[in-house]
Amino acid sequence: MNIRQLASKLQEVRDRNPLVHNITNVVVTNFTANGLLALGASPVMAYAKQEAADIAGIAGALVLNIGTLNEVEVEAMKIAGRAANERGVPVVLDPVGAGASAYRTETARSLLSAIRISIVRGNAAEVANLIGRDWAIRGVDAGATGGDVVGLAKEAALKLGTAVVVSGATDIVSDGTRTVAVHGGDAFLTRVTGAGCLLTSVIGAFAAVCEDPVEASVAALATYSVAAELAASRTREQGPGSFQIAFLDRLWSVTAGDVERLGKAEEIEG
């Protein structure tokens, strides 16, 4: 994987300013919109079933996030997803809390069967539970660390028929054939709610400008990790609140050159 070439995708996001339609959760809505704006994408949150198809159909990407799901919203997600599929708009799914309740697990699975999804992004526990593997989860956060996350990402990609991003201290991307690890980032990201959800939407922004879901994911992950490292280096003494603001600032100011220089993507297979 040529990280040099992929770093240029960041500039493409900024040049093309893709519209990212998010149907996301109430916790992270504002942070997600601000993160996408800082990066150079254009967020829209639209939940009504009466408009879901119209908005998804004109978007560069559709991001579905089940963080605070309910029946009405899930119906809108399916309407938006079908419209996106008809128009060739890539769909990214964040199965927030899959495994924490049967409703979340089953809803994530039903979205995967109703809609052609390009990329699934979750923490290890969510991805494992989605494919029926037993993996401890606490609410919306991954449980114990450790375990074979490379094997998990690959198995999930093969089972779900999508590219899969398993995030954590090291992020893994796989489509079942190609598997890439992206190192770096900062543990401060686990102290800010919505860091995973925003990552999923950032992957959506890259998917809007990059057809290959693995390449789009790697470019997004490398950008995100480098921005987090730059933000953490300035706010280590302060804490998560200052980090959150600094991180938005770095999503704004990080350059393709920074990502090329500091990004740590490692091709494992393919």
Ligand SMILES: Nc1ncnc2c1ncn2[C@@H]1O[C@H](COP(=O)(O)OP(=O)(O)O)[C@@H](O)[C@H]1O
């Ligand atoms: N221990 C860690 N060190 C550095 N970065 C991390 C760590 N854990 C998670 N991250 C980063 O935090 C972001 C959110 O990932 P994660 O915490 O797995 O998602 P979620 O918030 O959905 O559980 C990702 O960019 C991931 O790379």
Ligand SMILES: Cc1ncsc1CCOP(=O)(O)O
């Ligand atoms: C705390 C919480 N509860 C339901 S959704 C949500 C936000 C989860 O965000 P992330 O998975 O990005 O930490």
Ligand SMILES: [Mg+2]
């Ligand atoms: Mg999450």
